[in-house]
Amino acid sequence: MSASSLVAEPPREYLYLPALVELLETILLRHGCSAEVARSLAQNCAQAERDGAQSHGVFRIPGYLSTLDSGWVDGKAVPVVEDVAPAFVRVDAANGFAQPALAAGRELLVRKARHAGIALLAIRNSHHFAALWPDVEPFAEEGLVALSVVNSMTCVVPHGADRPLFGTNPIAFAAPQAQGHPIVFDLATSTIAHGDVQIAAAKGERLPPGIGVDSLGQPTQDPRAILEGGALLPFGGHKGSALSMMVELLCAGLTGGNFSFEFDWSRHPGAKTPRTGQLLIVIDPGKGAGQGFAERSQELVRQMHAVGLKRLPGDRRHWQRERSGEKGIAIACQQLEQLRELARKQ
Numbered sequence: 001m002s003a004s005s006l007v008a009e010p011p012r013e014y015l016y017l018p019a020l021v022e023l024l025e026t027i028l029l030r031h032g033c034s035a036e037v038a039r040s041l042a043q044n045c046a047q048a049e050r051d052g053a054q055s056h057g058v059f060r061i062p063g064y065l066s067t068l069d070s071g072w073v074d075g076k077a078v079p080v081v082e083d084v085a086p087a088f089v090r091v092d093a094a095n096g097f098a099q100p101a102l103a104a105g106r107e108l109l110v111r112k113a114r115h116a117g118i119a120l121l122a123i124r125n126s127h128h129f130a131a132l133w134p135d136v137e138p139f140a141e142e143g144l145v146a147l148s149v150v151n152s153m154t155c156v157v158p159h160g161a162d163r164p165l166f167g168t169n170p171i172a173f174a175a176p177q178a179q180g181h182p183i184v185f186d187l188a189t190s191t192i193a194h195g196d197v198q199i200a201a202a203k204g205e206r207l208p209p210g211i212g213v214d215s216l217g218q219p220t221q222d223p224r225a226i227l228e229g230g231a232l233l234p235f236g237g238h239k240g241s242a243l244s245m246m247v248e249l250l251c252a253g254l255t256g257g258n259f260s261f262e263f264d265w266s267r268h269p270g271a272k273t274p275r276t277g278q279l280l281i282v283i284d285p286g287k288g289a290g291q292g293f294a295e296r297s298q299e300l301v302r303q304m305h306a307v308g309l310k311r312l313p314g315d316r317r318h319w320q321r322e323r324s325g326e327k328g329i330a331i332a333c334q335q336l337e338q339l340r341e342l343a344r345k346q
Contacts, residue, residue: 013336014328020046020058026343027061031068033075040099041130048131050329052320055195056131058331058339063129063272065342072271073097073127079104087116090255093126098150098278101126102135109282113144117287121280124257127273128152132172133186133317135280140174140182143294145283148172151251153274154260156190156232159241162217164231167260167274168194169247176285177297185313189244190232197223197232251277 015023024042029035041064049057068075077096081104084090089109093101101123112119128150139146152167170193172186188194191211200207201223214220215229226232234240252259257277265271285293301312324330331339 010332010334012330013333014330015336016328017046017050017324020049020329020331023339023343024058024061027339028064028068028075030343030345031065031075033068036103037075037077037097037100040103041097044099044130044134046329047134049331050321050324051131051133051317052324053131053317055193055199058335059195059199060129061339061342066270067127067129067268067272070265070268070270072265072268072275073273081105081108083108087112087119089119089121091121091123091126093123095125095275096127097273098123098126098128099130099135102278102280109280110139110142110144113282113284118281118283120282122255123278123280124255125275126257126278127275128278129273131186132170133174133184133314136172136174136186137182137184139282140176140184143176143285145176145285145293146172146174146280148278148280149247149250150278151248151257151260151274151276152194153263153276155194156234156244157213157217158244159234159238165261166190166234166241166244166248167276168232169244169251169260171243171247175297176294177301178292178294179298180301181314181318183297183301183312183314184317187235189234189240189247191235191240192232194232197226201227250279255279 021042024045025038028038028041045057045060067073074095077094079094079096079101080092082090089105091101091105105121109119109121132148132150136146136148149171151169154164154167156166156168157164158166168188168190170186170188174182174184176182206221207223209221212220212226212232213230214225220226220230234244248259251257255277258275260276263275
C-alpha cells in the first residue's frame with residue numbers, strides 16, 4: 001500500500017448539477033458577468049466537475065474571478081456573429097469568454113453544416129479556460145461530427161527548442177454512434193493539462209518523469225518548478241509539437257485571434273485566462289457515401305472491444321457522469337464553503 005493511499009480523503013458534500021450551476025452562476029453574476037455569460041460559464045464549469053475533470057471544474061472559479069476583477073476580460077461582452085461565406089461563420093467575442101461566443105454562433109454553424117455538408121466557426125478575441133468536450137459533444141448528439149481546437153498561453157516548449165512558445169493547445173473530437181454515448185475525446189497537445197500541474201502543486205505532489213522542465217530547462221518532476229519559470233513539454237515529442245503548431249495556425253492564423261505568445265496581460269495583475277482564438281469544424285456525415293456513419297462508428301467500437309480494448313476515450317467521463325447523476329457531484333466541504341461565501345459577497 002502506498003503512502004498516498006493512506007491519506008484520508010477530505011469530507012465531501014454532494015450537489016446535483018442544477019444546484020451547482022445555480023451556485024456558480026450567482027458567484028459570476030456578483031463579479032461582473034451578465035446573466036448570459038454567467039449561465040454559460042457556470043454550465044461549462046459544473047459539467048466538467050460532474051464528469052470528474054477537476055482541473056476544469058470549480059477549481060477554475062477563483063481564476064475566473066481574478067480575471068474579471070483585473071479588468072482583463074469583459075464579463076458583459078456581447079459576441080458579434082458574422083456570416084462571411086456559405087460554410088464559414090466568424091464570431092468576434094469582443095474580449096469576452098469563448099463559451100458565449102460559441103453559443104451565439106452555434107445555430108448558424110449547424111444550419112450551414114446541414115446545408116453544405118461541412119462548416120466552420122472561427123472565434124477570435126476570446127478567452128477560453130475550460131474543457132472542450134462540452135463544446136463538441138452536443139453536436140455528436142445531433143448526429144454531427146465535430147472537431148475543435150483552441151490555443152492558450154505560452155507554457156510549452158516546442159520539441160527541439162529551449163524556451164516555451166506554444167500553449168497547451170487542446171484538440172477535441174466528437175462523433176455519433178448508433179448505440180450508446182457519442183465517441184468523444186479531449187486532449188492537450190502538452191504532456192498534461194496546465195490545470196493538472198496547478199492541482200499537483202497545491203497538493204504538494206510530484207509529477208511523473210517527462211512532464212516538464214524548470215527555469216533552467218532541466219527535467220523536473222516538481223510542479224512548482226514548472227509553474228515558476230519552467231514549462232511543459234509536448235506529448236509524443238516532435239509529433240505532439242507538430243499538432244500544437246497546427247492548433248496555433250488554426251486558432252490564431254486562421255481566426256485572427258492571438259497566437260499563444262502575442263497577448264500581454266502584464267498590466268492586468270490577476271489575469272488568468274488567455275486571450276486567443278478557437279476553431280470548430282462541424283461535418284454532416286449524412287452527406288458521406290456508403291452505410292450510415294453512426295452504424296459505421298458502432299462497428300469500429302465493436303471491433304476495438306473485440307481486440308481486447310477495455311476502455312474507450314470518454315468512458316471514464318461517462319461513468320463519472322452517471323455516478324454524479326445518481327449521488328450528486330462530490331465537492332470537498334471546505335471548497336464548497338468557499339464557493340458559498342463567494343456567492344454571499346455583495
